Amino acid sequence: MNKNNTQTNNFSLSNDKVSATILLVPALIFCTIFIFIPAIGTIVGSFYSYSLTSMNNWKWVGFGNYVKATQDEYFWVALKNNFIIVFASIVLQVGVGTILAAILDRGIKYGRVIFRTIIFTPMVISSVAVSLIWLIIYDPNVGILNAIFKSIGLSTPSKGWLGDPNISIWMIMITAAWQNTGFMMVLILAGLQGVSKEVYDAAEIDGATGVKAFWYITLPMIRNVLIVAILITTIGAFKVFEFIFVFTQGGPSNATQVLGTYIYLQAFNLLHMGYANALSVILLIIALFLGWLQLKSSRKA
C-alpha cells in the first residue's frame, strides 16, 4: 500500500514537473527571442565597430568601445543626468507622493476618491502626449508658463525653459513628476492603509500626533513599501527616454542627454552601432543591479 502510494506520488510529482515545463516553454521561447538573443547580440556587438548601414562589415575592437565610453565626455554627462533624474524623481515622485498619500489617508475627510482620481489621471496618459502638452506650456513665445510669470512680474529665462542648459533637465523632471507622482501616491496609500489604526491610537496616548506621528509611526511602518517605490522610480529614471526625446532630443548642447537618448544618438544618427551596444551593456548592468535590489527588497517587503 505504502509502495503504491509512493509510486502514485512520484508519478504525480513527475507529471507536475512535465506540466510546469510545458507551461514554461512558451514564455521561455518568447523570452529567448525577445530578450536573451537580443541581449547576447548586444553584448557581442559591443566588441565590434560597425554601423547600421554596414551590417556586413564588422570590425573587431575588443574592449575599445568600453574604453571609448570612459573617455567620452557626453557619456559621463548622460550618466550624471541619469543620476540627477534618479535623485529628483525620488524627491519629487516618492517624496511628494508620500505627502499626498498621507493627506489622503488621514488629512482630509471628504473627496478622497476625487482627489485620488485627479492626481492619478496623468499616469494613464502616454508619456509622449504628456510631453507634447508640456512642450506647449513651456514654449517661450506662446506658452502659458511664461505668461503666468510675466503676469505676476517675474522674469522668465531668456533662453527658454527648455533652451537653457542649466534648467532644462529640471523642467523635464517637473513634467515627469506631474505624470508619475499619482502612481507613487496610490502605491504608498495602499501601504498606509495597511497600518493598523490601533498603532496611531497608542501613539496618541504617548503624545505622538500629526507630523510627529507621521515621522515616528507612519514612515517606519511603510518602510518596505517606500523601498519598493524608490526602486521602481530609480529603475524608471535609468530607463527614461520618451520625455527627453520629445522635449529636447538630449539638447541643448547635450545638456539633457541621458543614456537612453545617447545610445539612440550614437546608433542611429552617428552610426556607431558597436559603441551604442557597449553603452547599452553598461545600462543593462546598471538595470540588472537595480532589478536585483528591487527583487531583494520586494521579498523583504
Next chain:
Amino acid sequence: MNFLKFITKKIYLFIFSLFLSFGFITSSYAVDITIWDLSGRNGQDEFYDNLNKEYKKINPDVNIILQTFENEAYKTQIQVALNGNDGPDVFFNWFGEDSARLARAGLALDITPYANVEGGYGNYISEGLSNTTAVNGKIYGVPNTSVSKYFHYDPAFFEANSLAVPKTFDDLLNLCRDIRAIDSSIVPWPLGNSERWKLNHVITMLNQRVVGEENTAADYNLSASEDELFTNPAYVEAWQKVVDLQDAGCFQDAPNATHPDLTRSMFASQISPMIYCGTWCGGIFNGEGFSDFSYFRFPEVVGGAGAATVGFLVPSGMMVSAKTAHPEIAAHVASFMVSDDMALQAAELMGFMPSNPTKIGEMSNPTHWFNFYVNDIADKTGHVNVLDVLLEANVSNAYLDMGTEILNRTKTPQEAMDFIRQVALEAKAAM
C-alpha cells in the same frame, strides 16, 4: 468523439480553402511596390492615387502602396528598414551624404542600367541632375524635386515702415535694428532652432558667402590635409555673423527652445515681418491664410569669398532598395514619377520644383511663389547642399550642436570651430 470529427472536418476545410486562396493569389501575378515617403505634404494622397492609376494603365499588375513617415522619425526608420527584410521597394531620400552612405553600404540599388530603357528616368531628367545621386560614377537615385530657401517677407509691413529689402549682410543687420526701433516687441526674423537644423541652414549659406564653396569643398568631404582641415579663419567669421544677427536683435529671445512650426506661424499671422524659409513654406503660409508675401535671396556678404548668385539647393527624390524583389519594376516606378505628366502633377498638387520641367508651362494656376522659386533657382549660377545632408554624420552633428551653443553663447565662434575641427579630424582618421 463527434466533436472531434467536427473539428477535424473544419481543419481540413480551412487547409483546403488556404490552398485555394494561395492558388488564386499566385495565378494573378500581382506585384506590390511599396513606396516610403515623408508625410504631411499638401496634395500627397491625391498625387499617389493618380500615380497608382496612371501606372496601372501601362502595367496593370502592379499595385503602388504608399507608406508615409514624419520627417525626423523617417531618417532613422529608413536605415533600420533597409537592413531588414520588410523594407520598401522605393524610398524617399535627400541626395548628399545620406544617400551616398546607403549606396556605399550596398543598401541602395545601382539604377544606372535603367536610365535609358523605355520609360527610364534618363528620358525625363538631365544627366547633371542624375549625377547629384552618383557614387563612384553609378546612379543611385531619381531626383523628383529640389528644395531651396529664401527670405520671405511681408511687403505691406516693409512699405508702411519705409523699409528696403537688404542687398548685403550689413543691410540685413540694419533692417533688424530698424524693425526693433519701430517696435521692440516685433521679432524681425523668428528662428525656431529647437530641432537644430534651422540655424544649420543659415550657417550653410554663411559658410558659402564668407568662406566660398571652392574653399569649403575639401573640408566638407574631409579630403583636406590634417593640417588644413577646417582651419580657414573664415569659418569663425561665418559663425561670428550669427552672433552679429543675434546682437542686432534679429531673432527672438529663445531660438533653441522654439519649434520651427511656430516661427512659420509667426510669419504667416504677420506677427513677424520676415523669415528664412524653404520652398515648401509658400504653401504652408498660404494654408495658414497669408499669401501676400514676397521674397529675397540670402544677402551678399561684402568681402566674402562666395558669390551672392549661389543658392541653397537640396535635391531629393526616390531611391530603390537593393533588397527589392522587383528591381526592374521598382526602378521603372521611380522613373515614372518624373515622367512628363507625373512631374506636372507633382508640381500642381504638391508644389514640387519638378526635376522634369517639360510641362511646367502647362500648369493651370501656378502660384506667385512657385513661379518665383522656379525662375530664381534657374537664374542662380551655382548651388550648395545643406550641411546636415552633405557632411559626414559626426561632423554634421558637431555643426548642429555648435549652432545651439553659439545661440546660447556657451561657446565662442572660435571654440565652436575648434570643436568641429576636432570631430572632423577624428572622422577623417576613421575613414
